[in-house]
Amino acid sequence: MTELLGMRGITKTFPGVTALSDVTLSVRRGEIHAVCGENGAGKSTLMKILSGVYPHGSYEGEIAFDGEDCAFGSIRDSERRGIVIIHQELALCPQLSVAENIFLGNERVKRGWVDWNRTNHEAAELLRRVGLRENAVTPVSELGVGKQQLVEIAKALSKRVKLLILDEPTAALNDDDSAHLLALLRELRDDGVTCVIISHKLGEVTAIADTVTILRDGKTIETLDAAGLSEERIITGMVGRDLEHRFPPREPDIGDEVLRIEDWTVHSPSQPGRVVVDEANLTLRRGEIVGLAGLMGAGRTELAMSVFGRSYGTNISGRLVKDGKEITLRSVRDAIRNGIAYATEDRKLYGLNLIDDIQRNTTAAGLRTVARRGWIDEHAEHDVAARFHRDLRIKAPSVRSVTGKLSGGNQQKVVLAKWIFTDPDVLILDEPTRGIDVGAKYEIYTIVNEMAAQGKAVLVISSELPELLGLCDRIYTLSAGRITGEVARAEATQELLMRHMTKERP
Template sequence: MTDTILRMSGITKTFPGVKALQDVNLEVRRGEILAICGENGAGKSTLMKVLSGVYPHGTYDGDIEFEGEPCHFSGIRDSEHRGIVIIHQELALASNLSIAENIFLGNERAKHGWINWNETNAAADELLRRVGLNESAVTPVIELGVGKQQLVEIAKALSKDVKLLILDEPTAALNDADSEHLLGLLRGLRDEGITCVIISHKLNEVMGISDRVTILRDGKTIWTDEIENLSEEKIIAGMVGRSLENRYPDHEPTIGEEILRIEDWTVYSPTQSDRALVRKANLTLRRGEIVGLAGLMGAGRTELAMSVFGRSYGVNISGKLIKDGKEIQARTVREAIDHGIAYATEDRKRYGLNLIEDIKRNVSAAGLSKLANAGWVDGNEERKVADEFRASMNIKAPSVESVVGKLSGGNQQKVVLSKWIFTDPDVLILDEPTRGIDVGAKYEIYTIINRLADEGKAILVISSELPELLGICDRIYTLSAGRITGEVPRAEATQESLMTLMTKEEQEVAP
């Protein structure tokens, strides 16, 4: 008989105007890795917050049983006391504290009110060895990359004698090496008898690590099945309610004249003034063309984009920007916008949006001058513009007064795009435009990108996902160690050929 460690029955959770979960049922077997998949807004994170006590008992309908006993969690401490630990997509670490301090924060190794630091650091070191993190326990968390911080969160969970570990999009911000290390660690924890629930949009990872998959759609349970019965295509069909035979919409480009040329572009680090992050980069963009920029982490992709956009990153920047055949100066973000250049950041929550403001204010933020008269913004016109974008971009929200921080990732990304499209740019730089977004929302974003290209805009897409670049771009540049190492037409590009160019050694690409 199957040993069920967790059973959630008839879970219904309602927010004002929205039923986030409706009669959801979930069973998790002891010692398995269960993946929960669904589009943004399907209710995955909400369900896990119900389980962990973030949404306490009494704020939802339905029953939770853990290890055969009914549970009424009033907060996170209650669920952690039972051995249920959740690691959110936005990591909850105190950056200025050490690794050891973070691991035992709220669970200090103390006696008579005094912390035993020798015991604390020794216990932390042991946990770090267990998760495969080769760092000293006294290292400040602020010095760690995102992948290592994720391991600190898992070490923290292990310090609480975790029985059920929940991870919400654990690899969304990780590179391939860090992702593989993390997934290997989860397999090891499963072998130790720790049960894991993983929420992920990366279907190749779901297929590679899960024992079973549960699909949520529109706040309802659709089905649960064994991984050997599944394919990526079947998971997608369950998530979106239809088959996505082609994950990239068909598009026939109409490519016009050159609109922007970047010549001999060089950018130095703001913290290491002798270190060049981008070196003599040359690339061109044409009207109606979608151009990709591929490179490994640290290759200089974002640094190149941000420096072109009003020199918003880097120092000692040199080179030329030639737009419509004339050299331009884009020394500030305002000058870049005035010259028709827009940049949608890879970190929409930190830099792209004001999460406590509504859709209306976010859409108008970069183009307020278009709505102002004698220094006053026309509120009616602002609302009208936002309503038009809400309709044309299919932003799923009750109204343009909805707070952006409460939208799903896909809808937040549409708000970011709306903000920059409202400035009416000729050149739109999109940095990781589909990061953390489900396959259905990705398809919508791709359709929007195609539409913008058909309007005659030049689009530069930066992405860590090579299939994405191959699926939507007309031409792809590769970047390695800050240098452009190749320019490949879509028809000739493969993942293998791009990776070869992305990993060229410095001496191979020196001018």
């Protein structure tokens, strides 16, 4: 088969981070090409460059498509050439009909007006092609996630797609919907539509792909023929980084159980029938650092936020037992008062007030401690912030420095200061080193070790398996909302964790 797409020397940087470095991707005409890698490997960034989300000029390298050099300035430019991307988060308008969504921005017009007869007729033809037996005038809000995914594909077909990119297309689908979607992709391949699929479900990759390209740390590792390719071989390519000298030394002193989570089940607030955490059970002990590993969409953050005062989810059930006594946490305030703290994965949106100073951010979660008769004691607040500024080595001229002007690593230290100030027994850290450099990571690891040495129980959620292996005493794995494994540090390997993380629901 001839080459349809060639991406060569693709390099993309963000402030302080190189997301892609000299990446090469070659996709043959009429194949299903899988792109695999851990979270943060650069898969989605590469596809956003290809589809024009990141326009030409914002990256280095060359793109050739269908025999011609391309410089896409927008998504519309790439779609004109027949490249369509379907993101993991579906881009449909729930209030509009199926037909209106399919032709949104690509309306069927006659004399300046939408031709509804043609619109609905062509939509019906496309729905038949993707195997969706729904009326074209049905509102999208009445469809399940699996059917909405098919509407997205019908929308792509309406644009005369030559290359269809799907980012985690089955992440939110049940087994039946996933099987139907994969069968459809095979049909589209047979009809001449080339597909690029990003997926963490390695069983699906080996079942459907013709070729697999593996990315790691923003670089192309290898491209393999999928015939006879095993999941273990893909995992070997996805992992395998040197862990030496990246973590400070630590001698754990693990004590009694401080928190037990039993049969914890959480439903999605936007899709109440969808279970995002399914009867999860885990324990945390004093002085212990416990890891929680899972691929994107596994339910890690949802589990943490739901435990932290039900700040995520609906129809939550299960038990929380702290220091041998069952507790009920109805709000974030309840969680803080019961000695549980949660540092969010998105420090800029949820973790910090970026237009305020370090002092105010440091005390934000524990204002009662620095209040006198309902008023903030600014001298006490300053002393607290100054202590954390010194002890956590926050690089800023003073505690009056605006938090938004700090580096990512120093912002993360302020987040940690904010929650350490509440003096928690349990500290949940969600992606604590995301977007910060290696030096700052080492300092964060040192702070985490110090918290454990003080007898705190620390739960670390991370997409970086080497981070969990180098930091944690035990590691739980999560897949599709279920705890699929519990591995002691001495037994843990990246391959073993990845195997547990990619287990599909029995």
